Amino acid sequence: MTQSPELIIQKKIMNKIISKKNFSENVVSLDIEAPLIAKARRAGHFVIVRIDKDGERIPLTIAGSDIEKGTITLVVQKIGVSSTKLCSLNAGDYIEDVVGPLGKATHIDKFGTVVCACGGVGTAPMLPIVEALKKAGNKVIVVLAARTKDLIILEEQMRQYADEIIIMTDDGSYGTKGLVTNGIENVINREKVDLCVTIGPAIMMKFVSLLTKKYNVPTVASLNTIMVDGTGMCGACRVSIGGETKFVCIDGPEFDAHQVNFDEMMMRLGAYREQEQAAFAKYKEQL
Numbered sequence: 001m002t003q004s005p006e007l008i009i010q011k012k013i014m015n016k017i018i019s020k021k022n023f024s025e026n027v028v029s030l031d032i033e034a035p036l037i038a039k040a041r042r043a044g045h046f047v048i049v050r051i052d053k054d055g056e057r058i059p060l061t062i063a064g065s066d067i068e069k070g071t072i073t074l075v076v077q078k079i080g081v082s083s084t085k086l087c088s089l090n091a092g093d094y095i096e097d098v099v100g101p102l103g104k105a106t107h108i109d110k111f112g113t114v115v116c117a118c119g120g121v122g123t124a125p126m127l128p129i130v131e132a133l134k135k136a137g138n139k140v141i142v143v144l145a146a147r148t149k150d151l152i153i154l155e156e157q158m159r160q161y162a163d164e165i166i167i168m169t170d171d172g173s174y175g176t177k178g179l180v181t182n183g184i185e186n187v188i189n190r191e192k193v194d195l196c197v198t199i200g201p202a203i204m205m206k207f208v209s210l211l212t213k214k215y216n217v218p219t220v221a222s223l224n225t226i227m228v229d230g231t232g233m234c235g236a237c238r239v240s241i242g243g244e245t246k247f248v249c250i251d252g253p254e255f256d257a258h259q260v261n262f263d264e265m266m267m268r269l270g271a272y273r274e275q276e277q278a279a280f281a282k283y284k285e286q287l
Contacts, residue, residue, distance in 0.1 A: 015095040018071050023153045026078040027121055028087045035070030037100050043108065043128040044222070044254055047072070047100030048230040049086065055096060056082050059227035059249070061125030062101065075124030075153070102230050103253050110137045112194035115187055117143040117180050117208050119200030123154045125222060126199050134161040141166065143183040149174035180204060181211045193217050198257060202269060206262035213258045221257035223248045226269055239265050
């Protein structure tokens with residue numbers, strides 16, 4: 001039995017791109033019509049996006065929502081074929097599937113002083129966490145890190161909630177020259193830090209974790225980059241947490257960073273790099 005045309009239209013109306021903003025050549029922000037997800041989502045939740053009926057499933061953390069407009073905000077970086085296709089869409093276009101909210105929401109409480117350390121597009125999923133932590137009564141210090149000034153995103157939005165913003169760039173083109181860990185350590189050395197939350201590339205989160213472990217600062221890391229299916233069915237997002245196997249999509253995506261085997265995670269993240277590069281090269285040839 002075929003689905004009625006009315007139902008197909010109803011489905012697609014729910015996934016319309018309302019607006020698009022380019023942060024840089026390779027990073028875009030999309031506001032997508034998804035009223036039920038906008039109403040239900042909490043800080044830390046993610047969605048699974050499928051661009052078209054033949055597309056792969058992409059996990060993306062929800063960067064924000066507008067309940068009145070019925071939209072969610074997703075920040076996407078061009079990395080492979082699917083993310084590049086998604087970034088090429090414009091306002092008025094439709095996405096085949098947007099499923100969520102998925103995962104466990106961030107545990108929000110009044111901890112005291114919280115350092116939120118994010119790198120690159122990791123700033124996007126950190127934004128709702130910073131907002132929630134501030135509303136819970138915490139002092140929130142945000143360390144924004146990137147290779148260069150042009151890759152710093154959402155600074156003004158962060159300033160709406162953070163008590164302090166520390167910007168670190170590898171080349172010193174903006175803020176202070178240095179790594180995210182330099183910014184965190186400076187804060188730890190001047191005042192008591194009760195919690196650190198980190199989101200960004202796996203290698204960044206590994207060194208943030210090593211630093212905070214040295215100073216006995218409890219740390220939470222988001223491992224969403226390793227997810228595929230998003231529902232616990234494929235097993236691709238398995239990670240070792242304190243010697244136990246966990247699935248990022250259903251047990252996380254956030255875990256005690258000091259218990260994460262980052263070396264294993266990074267090895268698994270690169271398992272299909274050659275195939276991904278070959279697929280991307282083929283895609284560019286077809287353009």
